[in-house]
Amino acid sequence: MDVLIDNLPALLRGFQETIELSAASAVLALVLGTLLAAMRVGPVPTLRWAGATYVNIIRNTPLTLVFVFMAFALPRLDFQVGPFRAAVLALGLYTAAFICEAVRSGVNAVAVGQAEAARAIGLPFTGTLRFVVLPQAFRSVIPPLGSIFIALVKNSAIAEFFAVPEATKVFDDLVRDNPDALYWIFAGVAGGYVLLTLGISAVFRVLETRLAVLR
Numbered sequence: 249m250d251v252l253i254d255n256l257p258a259l260l261r262g263f264q265e266t267i268e269l270s271a272a273s274a275v276l277a278l279v280l281g282t283l284l285a286a287m288r289v290g291p292v293p294t295l296r297w298a299g300a301t302y303v304n305i306i307r308n309t310p311l312t313l314v315f316v317f318m319a320f321a322l323p324r325l326d327f328q329v330g331p332f333r334a335a336v337l338a339l340g341l342y343t344a345a346f347i348c349e350a351v352r353s354g355v356n357a358v359a360v361g362q363a364e365a366a367r368a369i370g371l372p373f374t375g376t377l378r379f380v381v382l383p384q385a386f387r388s389v390i391p392p393l394g395s396i397f398i399a400l401v402k403n404s405a406i407a408e409f410f411a412v413p414e415a416t417k418v419f420d421d422l423v424r425d426n427p428d429a430l431y432w433i434f435a436g437v438a439g440g441y442v443l444l445t446l447g448i449s450a451v452f453r454v455l456e457t458r459l460a461v462l463r
Contacts (some may be wrong), residue, residue, distance in 0.1 A: 251429040
């Protein structure tokens with residue numbers, strides 16, 4: 249217990265890094281995932297093919313390989329990114345594939361008549377998607393989106409191996425310096441991750457409840 253108290257500032261900094269990494273990755277994943285979903289349900293065959301190809305490749309590629317590419321391959325291609333940005337890109341690009349499929353399922357669940365009514369009043373495809381279909385689709389996929397973001401927070405632990413000083417990196421450093429306090433350190437870090445995931449679950453439960461009233 250004393251180890252946790254003495255190293256509380258380091259643990260808090262580690263979780264702050266985890267939160268910042270997860271938040272930045274989530275924004276990137278949500279934007280890109282929504283764009284990919286629009287491509288996959290759009291009327292242009294080339295865009296549908298490109299979106300499907302991206303999703304199938306990324307979803308069947310281990311996240312560690314995506315991290316390795318961002319951390320080591322990009323610099324060889326003259327794209328200089330720091331460890332934090334490389335981790336954001338890896339997590340964001342990987343998670344976007346799963347968000348795409350969640351959003352696409354929500355789009356497919358919207359009644360066809362909604363889109364037909366929008367087209368009848370003169371809205372183009374992009375306007376129909378933006379103002380009619382996507383708002384309804386997001387309401388129906390809030391629970392799976394919450395699960396995806398929770399998985400993203402847990403996946404952020406991989407960034408430890410690429411020099412990002414997030415919570416898992418702090419855990420390893422503390423265990424190396426204080427091997428006798430392994431169980432206390434483990435309990436403290438695990439408890440931090442549990443609080444983060446419970447917080448995300450609570451936020452999405454509130455969103456689900458409020459948006460369900462608006463249906």
